[in-house]
Amino acid sequence: MCADKWINELWKRKHHIFILIILLFVFWLSWHTYSGRMWIPSLSFYCSLNFDHVRKDGSYLDHLLEIRLPRMNYSQPNIMNPPRTDVLVMTPWFAPIIWDGTFSTDILNQQFKQRDVRVGLTLFAIKKYVVFLQLFLETAEKFFMVGYKVNYYVLTDRPEAVPNVTLKEGRSVVVLKTQSNARWQDISMRRMEMISLFAKKQFIGEVDYIVCVDVDMKFSDHVGVEILSDVFGTLHPGFYKGQRQRFTYERRSESQAYIASDEGDFYYAGGFFGGTVEEVYKLTNHCSHAILTDKANGIEAIWHDESHLNKYLLTHKPTKILSPEYLWDNNMGVPEILKKRRFVAVPKNHNQIRNK
Structure with a gap:
C-alpha cells in the first residue's frame, strides 16, 4: 500500500523529474566533449591542469619566459687562453x-x-x-x-x-x-x-x-x-x-x-x-x-x-x-x-x- 502511494506521488511529479534529468544531461554535456569512442572532460580549467593535453597542443610554448641579456661590456672569452689552468674546472660528466x-x-x-x-x-x-x-x-x-x-x-x-x-x-x-x-x-x-x-x-x-x-x-x-x-x-x-x-x-x-x-x-x-x-x-x-x-x-x-x-x-x-x-x-x-x-x-x- 505504501509502495503504491509512493509510486503515485512520483507520477504526479513526473514533469519535474523529467526537467531535472534534462538539466543534468545538459550540464554533463557542457562538461564533456566526445572524442573518438569516449567522452572526456573539456572545461577550460581542466585543460590547464591536463599536462599531456597542453604538451600535445604546444600552446604553452608561446608563454615561456624569455631571458634576454642587455648590451654589456665584458672581456671576450678566449678559447686559447682559459681563465684557470691550475685546477680542474669540468668533470667527465660536464658538470662545472x-x-x-x-x-x-x-x-x-x-x-x-x-x-x-x-x-x-x-x-x-x-x-x-x-x-x-x-x-x-x-x-x-x-x-x-x-x-x-x-x-x-x-x-x-x-x-x-x-x-x-x-x-x-x-x-x-x-x-x-x-x-x-x-x-x-x-x-x-x-x-x-x-x-x-x-x-x-x-x-x-x-x-x-x-x-x-x-x-x-x-x-x-x-x-x-x-x-x-x-x-x-x-x-x-x-x-x-x-x-x-x-x-x-x-x-x-x-x-x-x-x-x-x-x-x-x-x-x-x-x-x-x-x-x-x-x-x-x-x-x-x-x-x-x-x-x-x-x-x-x-x-x-x-x-x-x-x-x-x-x-x-x-x-x-x-x-x-x-x-x-x-x-x-x-x-x-x-x-x-x-x-x-x-x-x-x-x-x-x-x-x-x-x-x-
Missing part, C-alpha cells in the same frame, strides 16, 4: 667546478634576476649552536645572494634564542621548531629527515632553490647565483687533492652508504650542498631512508649524513660542484690555488659545543 675566475657575476645576475629567483638557506641551530646565529646571519646579509630574495630557514630547539638581525628588503628569517637529540651524531643525521620534510611541506611553495649549510661558519666573500644548479655539492677542504682510496667513505658493505675502494669521484662536504627544491627533496629523502635502514640493521655510517651524501652524489651525479673556496677552514692555511675564501669555519671548541 666553480672557482674564482671561471664565471662572470654580472652575466649570471642578469640571467637569474630576470627569473626572479628565490633562495632558501637552511641551517640547524640545535642546543648551544645557537651562539653562531648572530655572526652567521650578519655575514650572510653582507655576502650571500646579495640582491635576491632569501629565506633563512633556522631549524632550532631554542626559538627564543634566535637573534633579531636587520635584514635587507625581500629577505626574512623563518624559525622552524624542531627537537633535539642526546648525541650530536643523531642531530647531524636527522638533518636529512628534517630538510626532506620541510621541503615537501613548506619550501616547495616559497623558494626555487635550497642551500643547506652548517651554522658554525661565516661568510667572508661573495657567494651568489654562480652556485645554483639542479643539484650541487662542495669539495671537502681536507680531501680535494686526495685519491679516492684515501677518502673517508663508508667502507663497510653492510651500510647503505658503502662505497668500494675503486669507486668515487670526489669527497663532498656535508656542510654545503643544495639545488632546486625538488632535487634537494629527492636527495635528503633518499639519504634519510638510507640512514633509517642502517639504523634498523644496527650500523651507523662512519661520517653519518656526510657518508650518505657522498654515496648519493656518486650514484646521482651533481650538475655543479663548488670548489673549496665555498667551504674552508683557515687552520689549513691558504694554498696558492685558493684565490677566495668565501665561507669559512668559525674557531670553536667542539667539546664545549657538542652534546650541550
